[in-house]
Amino acid sequence: MPVSKMKWKKYTIKTTTAAEDLVSGMLMDLGMEGVQIEDNIQLSESDTKAMFVDILPELPPDEGIGMVSFYLESDNEGVHFPEGIKDEEDMRIKIAQGLKELEDFVDVGEGTITSDETEDKDWINNWKQYFKPFMVNDIVIKPTWEEVPDDMVGRMVVDIDPGTAFGTGSHETTQLVIKQMEKYINNETELLDVGTGSGILSVIGLMLGAKHVIGTDLDPNAIIATDENMEANGISKERYEVIEGNIIDDPAIKNHIGFEKYDVVTANILADIIIPLLPEILPHMKINGILITSGIINMKEQAVKDAFRSLDGFEIVETTYQGEWVSVTAKRVK
Numbered sequence: 013m014p015v016s017k018m019k020w021k022k023y024t025i026k027t028t029t030a031a032e033d034l035v036s037g038m039l040m041d042l043g044m045e046g047v048q049i050e051d052n053i054q055l056s057e058s059d060t061k062a063m064f065v066d067i068l069p070e071l072p073p074d075e076g077i078g079m080v081s082f083y084l085e086s087d088n089e090g091v092h093f094p095e096g097i098k099d100e101e102d103m104r105i106k107i108a109q110g111l112k113e114l115e116d117f118v119d120v121g122e123g124t125i126t127s128d129e130t131e132d133k134d135w136i137n138n139w140k141q142y143f144k145p146f147m148v149n150d151i152v153i154k155p156t157w158e159e160v161p162d163d164m165v166g167r168m169v170v171d172i173d174p175g176t177a178f179g180t181g182s183h184e185t186t187q188l189v190i191k192q193m194e195k196y197i198n199n200e201t202e203l204l205d206v207g208t209g210s211g212i213l214s215v216i217g218l219m220l221g222a223k224h225v226i227g228t229d230l231d232p233n234a235i236i237a238t239d240e241n242m243e244a245n246g247i248s249k250e251r252y253e254v255i256e257g258n259i260i261d262d263p264a265i266k267n268h269i270g271f272e273k274y275d276v277v278t279a280n281i282l283a284d285i286i287i288p289l290l291p292e293i294l295p296h297m298k299i300n301g302i303l304i305t306s307g308i309i310n311m312k313e314q315a316v317k318d319a320f321r322s323l324d325g326f327e328i329v330e331t332t333y334q335g336e337w338v339s340v341t342a343k344r345v346k
Contacts, residue, residue, distance in 0.1 A: 043094025
């Protein structure tokens, strides 16, 4: 018997670019998930670098119009609305009320709602067709849904499903860290992975022989993604822990992860976060412990190095490059 394909009902609100974020927040408060924003606002150069976007798209002139869309599952029984919404009419009334409340704060524009139905082309998973197995040195990184290619058989294989805490390992910044980890991790290593994301660096650290790893991240999805990726690679929960929180300013997180404990720390984040992180991470490292930083665009290299040198305790031991990206590795010397 053929399996019936799921359909999605797409609803789109025509609003203003100024109101996009507030309209999105209102929809999420109503229980809508996967909100999508479309507009013609050109990304700034700093946005491009922060989002790891390589090429700016050519967009038509910005007329201040934003389209905010959300998708609801649809089948033979009808559209499945979030809890608390009875039907489409009830949903439209609630959205209209929400838009009216927002008018006190921002111009919401037309506020019209259109809808159409899309066949299940698995829009939420379409990106997977572009994630294929690849190698970093002799390490094979592959999605959980792909087989190991014949020409990669016999090497260490890391299975990754980035989920919603995106991180496949294909970006230059991640590859820079992996190459450094291979130099410094052994079977006695206590590893701290700050901003763990999908957990890819934590997984690779353990597969390289690290004794134990703790990962931290601000995104609760990172907890789920890391657990799933550890399981996909056969790693037991005794060997790792992942916690939600900010190591920079949360004393509870600092105390939980412990002091003067880590042989290797990885921080593949962004330069503007690495700089305030440095004095906070130093007390958690052992003397002669290694900190591997990445996510540094080349124009920020000097600022990160200046931040390292301003601290009494770090010595820069190596700087590596890939494309426009930089990894700075330092040692705690006192």
